[in-house]
Amino acid sequence: MNFMASKQPENSLLGPEADSQRTLYPYVTGTSVVALKYKDGILMAADMGGSYGSTLRYKSVERMKSIGKHSLLGASGEISDFQEILRYLDELILYDNMWDDGNSLGPKEVHNYLTRVMYNRRNKFNPLWNSLVLGGVKNGQKYLGTVSMIGVNFEDNHVATGFGNHLARPILRQEWHENLSYEDGVRLLEKCMRVLLYRDRSAINKLQIAKITEEGTTISRPYSLKTYWEFSAFANPAQGAVGTW
């Protein structure tokens, strides 16, 4: 009785924070997404892990989805917020299709729409806890951009989220060039994903690579990368630094 009675007033004293509908911290999260522009369009890679804190709980989470005819969205961060974003985009594309005229929303438009959504949520102190990568091709024009949970957005020839920014981008800065072939692009992405696999503890060895071109989107079947653990540094990691683990 007493217990119940005290719950009510406390709630109202909290004022706006009484709204239990906000994201305060993420629960089930995806790790890095990496993407680059290549000759025919965009290549994007993400693993299929959904971590629950430090537990690698879900291992078949598809973190890249095709949006409309011209776009591909990859997300890291809170998986439920990603699913919410997919619902928003579903509605957006639906209304776009319902016009039934010759016009359609391209990757640039979708990217800017997402930027508005993310920024407006941030302003209400109720962010969608994701970092998004939006890529696509329309009328021969390739587009690749990213939006963060606070609404920071930009376009570039290669983008990444989370750990990808620290581990993958430097590789891409060195090795990316205009008009990569499909094979070279995939090889480059796999190189990045392998580094992330070795060094990011939330990464799992089950990934998908998605490609979007003027013709459409293809998301590969899940597969794993070959890894090599026999490096001498791995064999005796404490050698250089006594007391380390």
Next chain:
Amino acid sequence: MFRNQYDTDVTTWSPAGRLFQVEYAMEAVKQGSAAIGLRSKTHIVLGCVNKANSELSSHQKKIFKVDDHIGVAIAGLTADGRVLSRYMRNECINYSFTYESPLPVGRLVVQLADKAQVCTQRSWKRPYGVGLLVAGLDESGAHLYYNCPSGNYFEYQAFAIGSRSQAAKTYLERRFESFTDASRDDLVKDALMAIRETLQGETLKSSVCTIAVVGVGEPFHILDQATVQQMIDAFEIVGEQEGPAAAAGQEASAEPEAEQGGAAAGEGVAPMDI
């Protein structure tokens, strides 16, 4: 149009299945001063006749820029036109802000038409008394639409609305097949000719008309008076060269033929590459 017992409000049907208030609204468009529009594959030209009430006053603004890629010319109740232009500007700017992309004119026109339709189905409203010629660029090219007070909209290669627009329409009907591939300057010339038709003999000068252009690589803008006067002078000169019957300011019927001949021959000699 005769007064009858079914025309008091817009939500009353006549036994013949007509909404008289809507038809009266379309009459208001016919009474306004003329506005014309024509398009090629890449450009659209809007023109209108601007008559000031008196020498002391300025003339009414009938052409509005809605966005870099969309403009509108109105005929009828200009106050209604202004309000609708503000709505269109708002829609364009909101779309641009959200999507960083220009609003496709086809969608704007449908939104406008739906807005007009609402006023034909509410007893406490009245239809907008203005016809709009909406010119805009889309992914699929250049478009010209006519929005009616009834809530209908149509796409046109060329069109004229307002008083004495029939004369302009006749001219446009004769010439429209050449518009698709016409150059921008030829299109403006045709617009000026069409406006001249509605003036019924009055001299065409840049003070009585306004011309606006929008095209691929050319944002919507209203041409300044000096440029318009130059273009008028250019083809009027050619008209005079072509023979006595074609003297400028003569009967409207004689002129179109002579102009056509003049324009055709003139393209060879033309001093209009100014």
